[in-house]
Every structure is written in structure tokens, then in C-alpha cells.
Amino acid sequence: MKIKAEVLIIGGGATGVGISRDLALRGIPSVLIEKGDFASGASGRNHGLFHSGGRYAVSDPEAAHECISENKILRRIAPHCIEETDGFFISLPEEGLDYRERFLRACEKVGIQTTLLSRDEALEQEPELNPNLLSAVRVPDGAIDPFALVLGNAKDAEEHGAKILLHTEIISLILNGDKVKGAKVKDLYQGEEYFVEASYIINATGAWASQTLKLAGLPIGMALSKGSMLITNRRLTHRVINRCRPPFDGDIIVPNHTVSILGTTSIRLEEVENFEVTPHEVSLLIQETSKMIPAIQGTRLIRAYAGIRPLFQSEEKGDDRAISRGFVLMDHEKRDGIKNLVTITGGKLMTYRLMAEKTSDLICKKMGTNVPCSTHSKPLPGANRPTGLTERLKQFTTDRGEVLCDCELIQKEEVKALLEKEKLKNFQDILHRTRLAKGTCQGGFCVYRLFGLLHELRKIEGDSNKILKGFLEERWKGIRPVLWGTALKEEELIESIYKGIFNL
Ligand SMILES: Cc1cc2nc3c(=O)[nH]c(=O)nc-3n(C[C@H](O)[C@H](O)[C@H](O)COP(=O)(O)OP(=O)(O)OC[C@H]3O[C@@H](n4cnc5c(N)ncnc54)[C@H](O)[C@@H]3O)c2cc1C
Structure with missing residues (x-):
């Protein structure tokens, strides 16, 4: 068997399906290959925080700006995937108020709306908070359902002509001079191997990006950072609760339907698969998050899970939290002389649409076409369906x-x-x-x-x-x-x- 595709997209996480939808809406046919089900990578193993950008406002203003712009767009195009809870950044006595002042100035600079609340106002709205808190800053954070988001993009892409093959793995990339001719793939259920010939190839494999490029002999520097999360047996707060301090372990609590998710950690790994949540991480997350909500100490946990962050690393930075959460779009024509190959990695679930737009723009430029992106204004299927x-x-x-x-x-x-x-x-x-x-x-x-x-x-x-x-x-x-x-x-x-x- 042989398949011919105009564009081959590798990876069925939020970024891959976002690109598939973007191209389909521009009338460009594509084939997406995913080795598992949709969202079986980081897109289905994250904290589910619908970022306002507040978390990055001080340390990474560019990532914060991307988050707040996409926050406004996704509320319009994917309201059924988002719970508009708002979020609090709470200051505790340990940190004092210095960081809060920097935080407020940084949010203003990137356009994140904030409201300062007194201790009593915060406690009135979220009674489970640590009663010793000094103050809270309200920001437009929320909770996002990654599965609904990925499935919505995939459905719309298919309805507009895209082809998606799940449980199918790319096993090699075939080079021909200054181009990748296509990929050898394997149907993981039938065991059948076949060739997908493509004019353009997009590597959207997130934390596997380097591994995928190795199939064409083109490795890149990636830091693999494991983040672990714990799920409580009840919803602790209505809003997202963040600690108002420089990003660290265990400083975010995200409500998710009937439960809350405590997270995260950041631990460097060498391997992208076969990882687990350690007892040390469980203790650390309970210890840190219970400083924001003391009742966590006695709350029953129902599950622990972890995901790998695809952090692009152009130089050694020591602490993984210092590596930008912004995304990297790599044109392998400029980097390696391979004309039809592009890699998109890093970023956030929050910025998947923007990442897809920039990648599709680059593919259009290579094709010599000029069809504009429309994903910022066209709602996803089901957008008018309430799902709370x-x-x-x-x-x-x-x-x-x-x-x-x-x-x-x-x-x-x-x-x-x-x-x-x-x-x-x-x-x-x-x-x-x-x-x-x-x-x-x-x-x-x-x-x-x-x-x-x-x-x-x-x-x-x-x-x-x-x-x-x-x-x-x-x-x-x-x-x-x-x-x-x-x-x-x-x-x-x-x-x-x-x-x-x-x-x-
Ligand atoms: C612990 C943690 C917490 C996070 N929290 C948040 C958050 O709260 N909010 C937020 O906005 N972002 C968050 N993120 C970031 C976000 O989850 C990721 O940036 C985003 O999901 C990446 O999507 P992706 O499509 O690029 O990659 P992935 O979702 O990882 O998709 C890559 C896909 O490629 C597939 N693949 C790999 N190799 C092959 C191959 N050879 N053949 C076929 N398919 C292949 C994989 O199976 C996978 O499904 C978090 C990430 C982690 C790890």
C-alpha cells in the first residue's frame, strides 16, 4: 500500500490536529499520523490550566503575551472546552508582597487584566484558602478540557477533507537529496507497513521531536522535563489558585469538573516514555499546595499522573523552569538544507492554535500560496453546546x-x-x-x-x-x-x- 499526501503531519496532539484543521480550512489537504489515540502525549497529560499568562508575566513576557492573546481567542472559538473560573494569585506571609508588586506591573505590561483583593474578600470567595494569606490578585485564568479541544479540532479537520490515521507510527523518514520524500509507517493493529509520499512534512511530535528528527539523521537539543500532578476526590475551589511567587513546584491548583488537580513538579528525564510519579513528588506536592489550601493535608487523593514537557533548548540553562515555555518553529531548509521539512515544538496547550497558524503560514510560503488563516474566528464544532x-x-x-x-x-x-x-x-x-x-x-x-x-x-x-x-x-x-x-x-x-x- 502507498498513500500520497500534499502535507504529512506527524503527531496527533493539540499541535498536530490544530495544524490539520488550519490547513484544511485553507483548502490544503493533509494526512496526520499518530501512533496512539488523539492526545496520548502531553496534550492528554497536562494540568488543564487555561492560562491567563499570569504565571509567565514576570519571567517570560513573550510566553505570557501569547497566552493572553490566545485566551481571548479560545473563549470565542472553543467555549465548550473551557470553564471560565478566573484565577487567584495568592500572597502568603513567607513570600511577602514584593513579588506581588512586580507581578502586577508585569501583567499590566502584557495586557493581563488584574483585580487586587484583600484577604477577607479572597476568603469570602474561596473559603478553603489559607486564612493567613495577605492578599489575592484575580486574573482571567480558567480550566480547559484538553480531550474536547483535540477531538473538536480533529473532527473539524476531517469534515474539511483532512485524513487522520490513529494507532499508526512513523518508523522512518526517507531522504532524497535536499528533501524528505516521505515516511515509512506501521499500522500498529494490523502490523502492516507502507509508504506515505508527501510534498511537505511537519514534525509535531512534541517531546518526541528530537527522536522523530533522528529518523532523518537530524537531531535537535530538547530538554525533557517531567511534571507530576495529583487529583483530589473533590473540587476544592471554584477558581484556579496560584501562588504569587516565581514559578516553583506545587504552586497551582486547577479545578477540573468535580475534582481539583494539584501540580506540578519539574524533573529532568533522559527518556520520553516509561516514567512514573515518585513518592518524593507526592509528598512535595501535598506539602507545597497545602500551604495555599490547608485542607489538602486531609483530603483524599484519587490518582497521580505525569507528563513530559517538550522544552526546546538552544543552550544549557541549568534549571528547566528557566527554559522558555514559548514555542519553536524550525524551518529545516534554513537549519539543515532540507527544503520541505518543518518542526514545531515547545509551547503550551494554550498556544496550540497560534503554533498551528505559524506552521501553516510557513508551509503556505513554501508552497507559494497565500490563503489566510481563519482559525481565530471560526468556532470549533460543538462551540454552542454547553457542557458544564x-x-x-x-x-x-x-x-x-x-x-x-x-x-x-x-x-x-x-x-x-x-x-x-x-x-x-x-x-x-x-x-x-x-x-x-x-x-x-x-x-x-x-x-x-x-x-x-x-x-x-x-x-x-x-x-x-x-x-x-x-x-x-x-x-x-x-x-x-x-x-x-x-x-x-x-x-x-x-x-x-x-x-x-x-x-x-
Ligand atoms: C506536566 C505538564 C503540565 C502542563 N500543563 C499545562 C497547562 O496547564 N496548560 C497548558 O496550556 N499547557 C500545559 N502543558 C503543556 C502542553 O501540555 C503541551 O505543550 C502540549 O500538549 C503539547 O502538544 P503537542 O501536540 O505539541 O505534543 P503532544 O501532545 O505530546 O503530541 C505529540 C504526539 O506525537 C505522537 N508521536 C510521537 N512520535 C510519533 C511517531 N513516530 N509516529 C506517530 N506519532 C508520534 C505522540 O504519540 C503524541 O501523541 C503541560 C505539559 C506538561 C507535561
Whole structure:
């Protein structure tokens, strides 16, 4: 088999699907190849902070400026993926107020709107905050659902003619003089290998960018920085809570639907895969975040997870937090004399659209065409559909059907409709497209109900015990680092259900 593509995009994270949509809306056909499901890299393993840019205002004004500009655009084009919570930067007695003054000036310079609140005003709005706080600065932060964002981009790209191949890996890039002729790819389900010929190639593989370029003998300097996060069993605050100090470990708490996410750490790694959250990181995150919300010390944690930040490194900077969170668009014609290859890496989920716009502009320039970008004004599919918890609750009480997931109020009909509409390749693909297994029980009680539905619809291929075990093994990796107290008791109950009732 051989596929011919005008543009080949490698990587189905936010950046890759963003480029695929951008090009499709400009009428340029592309083929996107992703080795896992959508968002299986950093796009599905991040903190979910819809940045105002405040975090970078003092240390990296360019990244802060990109964040606030995209913040305004994404509120218009993707409101269904964002919860407009606002955020507080709180000052604690340890830090004093010096940084707050620098922070306020820096925000003003890059155009981030701020409101200064007294201690009492802040506590009235967020009662769980440390009562010793000195003050809070309100900024337009929020929470973003990365899966909805990535899937929305992919859907629109496909509706406008883009082709997307999931569970397919690029295994080599074939050079021909001063061009990359195409790529050899492997279908990871069928095992089939084939060639994709392309006029232009975009490497949007995030933290894998250097590894991908090695396939063409062109390595670049990347710092791999692991960030770990913890999920609490309840939502602690309405707003995003940041600590008003230079960026450090454990200084952000992001609300996410029914839970809160505590993060993050920054640890240099050599490898882009096979990493885990360490006990030291769990202790550090609890210790630091509980300075902002003391109740965290006694709050039950339901999961730990980590992702790798793709930080581009042009020189050795020592501390990874000193490397810019801005993005890098690399034209390999200028850097290596390869005319049709471009790499886009670094940046934030927040800036995926801008990264896609700049990459597509460069491809258009190489093609000699001049079609302008329209992603800043065209809403994503579903943008007029409210998806917040309040809406879900309203629907749930008025239209109550059989429930699959009690934590996240997911009804059987909702999942049935998804399974009937989309051709999903594996069990994890279903979990990526719903909130199943994301709530307090982490799938302990809803996943076996999902298996019942899969059997009813005859959608299970292969040994279902093996698939269920695979899910439990994966779930265990995230639960093990936070297992003590009542969580341990619940886990014993879940273990006895799967071992006793299902004989696993
Ligand atoms: C711990 C952490 C916290 C973060 N928090 C935030 C936040 O709160 N807000 C925010 O805006 N940003 C945040 N970010 C940054 C953000 O997640 C990333 O910048 C963004 O998701 C990168 O998207 P991407 O598409 O460039 O890369 P990725 O999402 O990593 O996508 C790259 C894709 O390439 C695929 N791939 C790799 N090699 C191949 C191959 N050979 N063949 C086919 N496919 C391949 C991978 O499977 C992967 O899906 C955070 C990142 C981390 C790690």
C-alpha cells in the first residue's frame, strides 16, 4: 500500500490536529499520523490550566503575551472546552508582597487584566484558602478540557477533507537529496507497513521531536522535563489558585469538573516514555499546595499522573523552569538544507492554535500560496453546546436513564450513542472520549458496567478478561502512589469485586 499526501503531519496532539484543521480550512489537504489515540502525549497529560499568562508575566513576557492573546481567542472559538473560573494569585506571609508588586506591573505590561483583593474578600470567595494569606490578585485564568479541544479540532479537520490515521507510527523518514520524500509507517493493529509520499512534512511530535528528527539523521537539543500532578476526590475551589511567587513546584491548583488537580513538579528525564510519579513528588506536592489550601493535608487523593514537557533548548540553562515555555518553529531548509521539512515544538496547550497558524503560514510560503488563516474566528464544532457540570446535572435530573458512572453522571445512552457513531479501536479510546473513569472511583465501579454495555452491543473483540486486566494494570499505576487511609480501604473493596465477582 502507498498513500500520497500534499502535507504529512506527524503527531496527533493539540499541535498536530490544530495544524490539520488550519490547513484544511485553507483548502490544503493533509494526512496526520499518530501512533496512539488523539492526545496520548502531553496534550492528554497536562494540568488543564487555561492560562491567563499570569504565571509567565514576570519571567517570560513573550510566553505570557501569547497566552493572553490566545485566551481571548479560545473563549470565542472553543467555549465548550473551557470553564471560565478566573484565577487567584495568592500572597502568603513567607513570600511577602514584593513579588506581588512586580507581578502586577508585569501583567499590566502584557495586557493581563488584574483585580487586587484583600484577604477577607479572597476568603469570602474561596473559603478553603489559607486564612493567613495577605492578599489575592484575580486574573482571567480558567480550566480547559484538553480531550474536547483535540477531538473538536480533529473532527473539524476531517469534515474539511483532512485524513487522520490513529494507532499508526512513523518508523522512518526517507531522504532524497535536499528533501524528505516521505515516511515509512506501521499500522500498529494490523502490523502492516507502507509508504506515505508527501510534498511537505511537519514534525509535531512534541517531546518526541528530537527522536522523530533522528529518523532523518537530524537531531535537535530538547530538554525533557517531567511534571507530576495529583487529583483530589473533590473540587476544592471554584477558581484556579496560584501562588504569587516565581514559578516553583506545587504552586497551582486547577479545578477540573468535580475534582481539583494539584501540580506540578519539574524533573529532568533522559527518556520520553516509561516514567512514573515518585513518592518524593507526592509528598512535595501535598506539602507545597497545602500551604495555599490547608485542607489538602486531609483530603483524599484519587490518582497521580505525569507528563513530559517538550522544552526546546538552544543552550544549557541549568534549571528547566528557566527554559522558555514559548514555542519553536524550525524551518529545516534554513537549519539543515532540507527544503520541505518543518518542526514545531515547545509551547503550551494554550498556544496550540497560534503554533498551528505559524506552521501553516510557513508551509503556505513554501508552497507559494497565500490563503489566510481563519482559525481565530471560526468556532470549533460543538462551540454552542454547553457542557458544564450544571448543564449535565440539569439534564440528568430531567432526563434520567440508566447510569454507567455515578461520579461523573454519565448515562448509558450517551456512551451507546458514541459507540454506535465512532469506530474506536480499543478500550482506552472510549475513556478518552468520555468522562468515564475520571471521577472519584477512577473506574472501579463504572468500568465493569461499561464492559456489560460493550458485550450487549457486541463491540468487544478478543479476550475481554485480558482487556479488563489491562485497564486495571494501567489504573493501578496512577493509584498506587496515592494509596493510604480511606483510599486504601476502597481499593481493597474494588480488588475484592474484580477478584471475587469477576474471578480475575
Ligand atoms: C506536566 C505538564 C503540565 C502542563 N500543563 C499545562 C497547562 O496547564 N496548560 C497548558 O496550556 N499547557 C500545559 N502543558 C503543556 C502542553 O501540555 C503541551 O505543550 C502540549 O500538549 C503539547 O502538544 P503537542 O501536540 O505539541 O505534543 P503532544 O501532545 O505530546 O503530541 C505529540 C504526539 O506525537 C505522537 N508521536 C510521537 N512520535 C510519533 C511517531 N513516530 N509516529 C506517530 N506519532 C508520534 C505522540 O504519540 C503524541 O501523541 C503541560 C505539559 C506538561 C507535561
